[in-house]
Amino acid sequence: MDTRISQALAAAESVGLDALALVPGPNLLYLTGMSFHLSERPIVALLPVDARPSIVLPGFEAGKAAGFDTYTYTDEDGYAFAYSQACAALELADARVGVEALGMRLLEARTIERFAPNVELVPVDGLFAELRMAKTTEELYAMRRAARVAEEAFLRWVPMLRAGITEREAAAHLVGALLSGGADRLAFDPIVAGGPHGSLPHAVPGDRAFQLGDWIVVDWGAVVDGYCSDLTRVVVVGEPTGRMREIHEIVLAANEAGRAAVAPGLEAQEVDAAARAVIEAAGYGPQFFHRTGHGLGLQEHEPPYIVRGNRLSLLTGMTFTVEPGIYLPGVGGVRIEDDVVVTASGGESLTTLSRAPFVIPV
Helix, strand or coil: CHHHHHHHHHHHHHCCCCEEEECCCHHHHHHHCCCCCCCCCCCEEEEECCCCCEEEEEHHHHHHCCCCEEEEECCCCCCHHHHHHHHHHCCCCCCEEEECCCCCCHHHHHHHHHHCCCCEEEECHHHHHHHHCECCHHHHHHHHHHHHHHHHHHHHHHHHCCCCCEHHHHHHHHHHHHHHCCCCEECCCCEEEEHHHHHCCCCCCCCCECCCCCEEEEEECEEECCEECCEEEEEEECCCCHHHHHHHHHHHHHHHHHHHHCCCCCEHHHHHHHHHHHHHHCCCHHHCCCCCEEECCCCCCEEEEECCCCCCECCCCEEEEECCEEEECCCEEEECEEEEEEECCEEEECCCCCCCCEEECC
């Protein structure tokens, strides 16, 4: 953790920042190992480039902050005095402070501005992205475990399914399988979308019951030791037949093309192009209307983004999803998603679950 903090502060100083200010979330966890709930009690870690790290937090949380100077407050007294003390002690008035544009709320931002006159809050999400995109061996170990937990939970779950069960009931069973099978928590709320509902990429499970012939899009993931997995597969009620079977073959070929394209030095957009070309050649280009993938790690969505226009060069250790899909309004959808790491020789899929449709017998 000391090394990570040193790297972050060196990067901050190189762009003229005097300090970093972090709220509870993945960046704070990555740099310090500390985890807190984001709530009405504002918590901010303040990391000056030339002084000891400090943190403002409720008194009952202070035991988590070993190695940090702490400024604590109680519910009865409120947090104003603690923030005024911290900002004065660290001389944040007139300072340039790097903050998380995607994480810091107005609550924390306005509090810092109140007690550090003329402070300039500078978005530094890119700084943290550069630090976190290439995973270490230890991080990849956690991600492999998260993938195994998710796959094994899915295989235990599929036999629970039958015609007549609702999406909501099926999703509840999947959550149970994940949590009882080794997940520390869910990477996100699972998507279980049957029939026409499957044409919505981010459908929310509802009360529609599975019917004979339904193609069901299932998107789920586990968190193990802080790191996420994220998979999508298709389940079919009865034997896979007809147009949707053909679409599944197209999406499978696009998934394979995207994964095969991964290589160090390749631009992120070229992985998107490889997967997209297969679907466009089959005449379904307009029905694939989202990016091919997103980074994965401490968050289920983080850089790098596998999308047209992203010219970022892939580096060894970067991890992201490859998840092409085809969606037909009123009919259904197919998406196949795998988690990939860039290796010295190309790409490796961290997920190995069969990509064929899983069949619910009737």
